[in-house]
Amino acid sequence: MEEKTKIKYISEMLNKRTKGKDYENFVINQIYARVDNPELEIVTQKCVRPTKGIDTKNLTKVGKNHYLIDLYFPQINLAVEVDEGHHENIENQLNDKQRENLIKGSVSCDIKRIKICKPGTKIPQEYDDIIQQIKKMVVEIKGKISEWEKENHQKLKWITNDEKIERVKKCKVFDACKAIHFGGITKVLNLLSETKNYNKYQRCVKKFDIYSIWIPVLSVRLDDGTVKTANGWKNFINESEDEISEFPSSKSYKKGLDTYKAEDGSCPPKWGTRKRVIFMKMKNDFGDDCCRFLGVFKPDHIEYEGGKQKRIYKRIATTIAFAEIVRKS
CATH class of the missing domain: 3.40.1350 (Trna Endonuclease; Chain: A, domain 1)
Incomplete structure (x- = not known):
């Protein structure tokens, strides 16, 4: 961006x-x-x-x-x-x-x-x-x-998005209420690290010890009922932006993802341990790709639709400090 x-x-x-x-x-x-x-x-x-x-x-x-x-x-x-x-x-x-x-x-x-x-x-x-x-x-x-x-009790002040990002750098805290547009996962990761350069990082997930940075591509449900997805994964967010539903792709099932289903709705061990610091992919006012911080989410439970997992993440915080994200367990 x-x-x-x-x-x-x-x-x-x-x-x-x-x-x-x-x-x-x-x-x-x-x-x-x-x-x-x-x-x-x-x-x-x-x-x-x-x-x-x-x-x-x-x-x-x-x-x-x-x-x-x-x-x-x-x-x-x-x-x-x-x-x-x-x-x-x-x-x-x-x-x-x-x-x-x-x-x-x-x-x-x-x-x-x-x-x-x-x-x-x-x-x-x-x-x-x-x-x-x-x-x-x-x-x-x-x-x-x-x-x-x-x-x-002050004069009107236009604070540009770049100025808002500079403030984030100084306070070292992501805040969902600020509605700041970041350029993508590389920009987010470079904010967290003062030494490592992530400019070539291309994945939508970056794992740390306790948290993962996740920038999902949200799916779009068309008028005819079909769903546009990214790589087969279906990600939906509710209207209040505090719950995300994730449907794994068919390829994931072929790799054995369905071997650790939890039919009682609890979180399988491989899935339910790491909290996610989630940013939503979107377009800014110029139509440029960017992302916005939504909050910290935790794996909550699993539902099943058509015999396949529907993973539910629920928001537990709207702010998080940089130091907390990269903290060692």
Whole structure:
């Protein structure tokens, strides 16, 4: 994952991410320029994963059940949607309402809209009318910044992901609540070691005496019921991110994995001894591969589906010190 300077990050967010979306690009750039606060973090095309219980069958999808927010300010938790002509369609307006519910259920943010076209048409409004909406939005954003600063007794400060990683290096603790994006297992292992270089390490698991670092590739269940996996292993995480289910691959069974099944649901000795420090593979806001720390998990129990193991790991901690991970038994 490429480390981005602040100016490169902003440039790509304001231009590359909205390429080909002329009105949206214009509105977003106008808002950012008029707010004129370099400490305000921006995310364009913010990817949101839906929560359960929302009817999403008629919504525009990105991949599997992912949706995009045009402009998002994470520090003040405000989203801005730029509604072009197709949003004036009655059916699409109903979809927009569903989509708002989905986003609020996932991110719990305020959502504001800027209308590009005249009501009920695909005819763009006059320039001055759109600018007035933008000015009103800018006033609201500045107001939310003031509220944030008053509540937190400090000036707004944009802390980049790289700066967050530097803080992790200093405190030498992984914390799931920080939501920091790491570049992959090599980056994680290099944080732990001050002497050894892990740049050529390619496996998703690294074993230490008491713990294992594990960065599983999560499986995706498609609409037709089939499951996309990595190397045949199926890994699923629950919505609260505190339980992971792991189905070993068919190759593992051929190697004799099924010879130590525990039909009573207890943990086989070969499986249930080492705790796992788990990071989840994901994409950052630019679509780059990265991983995020989920916590410390322990083998909990085994279930069986179709005669095969389903291993359950449950989270026991959301923080762990570097020294604890590499501690000798």
